[in-house]
Amino acid sequence: MNAENHDVVIVGGGVAGLSALWQLRHRDVVLLEADERLGGRLMSLPRGDYWMNLGAHLFPGAGSHVERMTSGLGLETIGIPGAKFALAFAGKVYANKRVETYPFTLPLSLSERVALAGVGLRAVGAVKAWQDTQREQPGWPARRFGGYLANRSFRDLIGRPPARVDGIFRAAGHRAASELEDQSAATGGALFGGVWAGRKSLLSYNLDGGSSRLGEAMAAELGHLVRYGATVTRVREEDGRVLVTLRENGEERTLRARQVIMATPAYISHRVVEGLPGDVAGVLADVRYGPFVSAGVITTERGPMPYDRIYALTATDQSFDMMFNHANPLRTGVRRPGGSLMVYAGGDGARRMLDLEDSGVESRYADDLASVFPQLRGNLGEIRIQRWEHGIPYRRPGFSFEPMLRYSRRTDVGVHFCGDYFADLGNMELAAASGFRAAVRAGAAVGGRP
Numbered sequence: 001m002n003a004e005n006h007d008v009v010i011v012g013g014g015v016a017g018l019s020a021l022w023q024l025r026h027r028d029v030v031l032l033e034a035d036e037r038l039g040g041r042l043m044s045l046p047r048g049d050y051w052m053n054l055g056a057h058l059f060p061g062a063g064s065h066v067e068r069m070t071s072g073l074g075l076e077t078i079g080i081p082g083a084k085f086a087l088a089f090a091g092k093v094y095a096n097k098r099v100e101t102y103p104f105t106l107p108l109s110l111s112e113r114v115a116l117a118g119v120g121l122r123a124v125g126a127v128k129a130w131q132d133t134q135r136e137q138p139g140w141p142a143r144r145f146g147g148y149l150a151n152r153s154f155r156d157l158i159g160r161p162p163a164r165v166d167g168i169f170r171a172a173g174h175r176a177a178s179e180l181e182d183q184s185a186a187t188g189g190a191l192f193g194g195v196w197a198g199r200k201s202l203l204s205y206n207l208d209g210g211s212s213r214l215g216e217a218m219a220a221e222l223g224h225l226v227r228y229g230a231t232v233t234r235v236r237e238e239d240g241r242v243l244v245t246l247r248e249n250g251e252e253r254t255l256r257a258r259q260v261i262m263a264t265p266a267y268i269s270h271r272v273v274e275g276l277p278g279d280v281a282g283v284l285a286d287v288r289y290g291p292f293v294s295a296g297v298i299t300t301e302r303g304p305m306p307y308d309r310i311y312a313l314t315a316t317d318q319s320f321d322m323m324f325n326h327a328n329p330l331r332t333g334v335r336r337p338g339g340s341l342m343v344y345a346g347g348d349g350a351r352r353m354l355d356l357e358d359s360g361v362e363s364r365y366a367d368d369l370a371s372v373f374p375q376l377r378g379n380l381g382e383i384r385i386q387r388w389e390h391g392i393p394y395r396r397p398g399f400s401f402e403p404m405l406r407y408s409r410r411t412d413v414g415v416h417f418c419g420d421y422f423a424d425l426g427n428m429e430l431a432a433a434s435g436f437r438a439a440v441r442a443g444a445a446v447g448g449r450p
């Protein structure tokens with residue numbers, strides 16, 4: 001067959017595929033991306049002094065896989081000084097520095113106060129147990145807890161507190177794009193662990209200029225290794241080579257590779273890769289993704305706003321669950337006019353809005369923003385809606401990823417998988433780590449320079 005040949009073909013240019021590309025950039029490698037841009041769910045748009053954020057925004061710090069790329073590309077990350085777990089509750093905004101003080105400061109009845117403290121303690125227990133399972137070689141208690149957390153829902157773990165207390169956990173749980181009943185206790189542990197880790201949190205930075213800068217800088221540096229508008233439709237192993245069929249400029253063509261790295265979301269990889277063992281294909285088919293409907297909001301105020309010292313706010317009883325203040329890390333020195341916020345709903349709330357017109361989502365978000373912060377009335381500028389039907393992967397109770405992990409340890413396969421679905425709850429660092437590991441395996445299989 002007279003097909004184009006490469007040592008390694010990477011399918012998908014989100015952060016997982018970019019991490020693999022970065023690792024293999026000195027090899028005979030090509031990255032095929034269906035879209036016309038790199039970055040996938042890392043998405044922002046420049047807007048004057050600020051940027052409008054529509055997808056992932058919290059970046060990990062020094063020593064991470066993502067930082068390996070951002071520093072190598074000359075990009076700057078900036079620290080986030082603002083409060084990360086502010087709460088809009090019962091008509092007021094609370095920005096406590098320590099999350100464990102909320103049971104004492106929120107306007108609750110005595111029984112609600114006790115319930116909030118109790119549920120908080122159970123959630124902290126899940127976080128600690130989940131953190132133990134994340135060690136490289138967890139001992140038997142952690143492994144046992146791991147099984148326990150994987151098989152129970154987060155709802156089972158926290159029980160059913162009074163409605164207003166439950167509302168706080170439901171809104172916070174939507175950060176995993178799912179309902180507490182549907183997400184495993186391990187996913188809940190990962191979610192609350194990430195939020196409550198404070199200064200030690202893995203995800204503590206913004207990328208200066210916005211998260212799209214990573215894909216743009218990668219395109220500038222390694223664009224010669226990337227094919228855009230290249231949608232892969234079929235991947236199969238044949239006679240010791242992997243055949244990759246794609247649609248590009250309206251034409252179908254096939255490339256031959258010694259190794260392929262599938263850095264597409266699980267539901268795409270399931271559709272595209274043929275000949276997988278049944279249990280591995282089953283895992284890919286069963287990974288659950290939940291939706292987000294997000295909005296980038298440019299604000300036009302000329303003076304201070306009540307959220308200036310807040311970065312992340314969980315909102316109860318609103319159309320959105322979360323608000324992020326992307327101007328917060330830039331509020332040093334001379335104050336610039338205006339600002340940039342992002343709001344999103346996750347899980348069922350987002351699902352209800354997926355089919356609404358942009359104007360319908362926009363007016364709900366604008367009304368609710370103004371009800372939480374009346375100072376925003378008359379100060380809302382451009383609003384851009386972004387629907388993420390497959391926003392983030394999470395684990396359902398009882399779901400086992402083990403067949404994929406076993407498959408990933410094999411050295412006799414030509415197709416390697418990566419993406420944020422390798423984690424209990426997807427995030428960019430875990431996606432990048434899985435891309436790095438897939439690249440190391442593919443690199444070792446083709447031999448030569450590491």
Ligand SMILES: Cc1cc2nc3c(=O)[nH]c(=O)nc-3n(C[C@H](O)[C@H](O)[C@H](O)COP(=O)(O)OP(=O)(O)OC[C@H]3O[C@@H](n4cnc5c(N)ncnc54)[C@H](O)[C@@H]3O)c2cc1C
Binds near residue numbers: 056
């Ligand atoms: C609203 C929102 C907020 C988030 N916030 C954070 C956060 O603050 N911090 C954090 O760490 N994470 C966050 N996340 C999660 C984070 O965005 C993801 O975990 C991460 O970006 C996933 O990267 P990926 O490479 O696995 O997948 P993707 O980014 O989805 O990349 C997959 C790529 O494959 C391409 N592709 C698909 N099909 C094909 C095909 N057939 N052929 C070729 N190419 C194809 C796609 O176009 C895409 O570029 C957020 C996600 C959302 C939606």
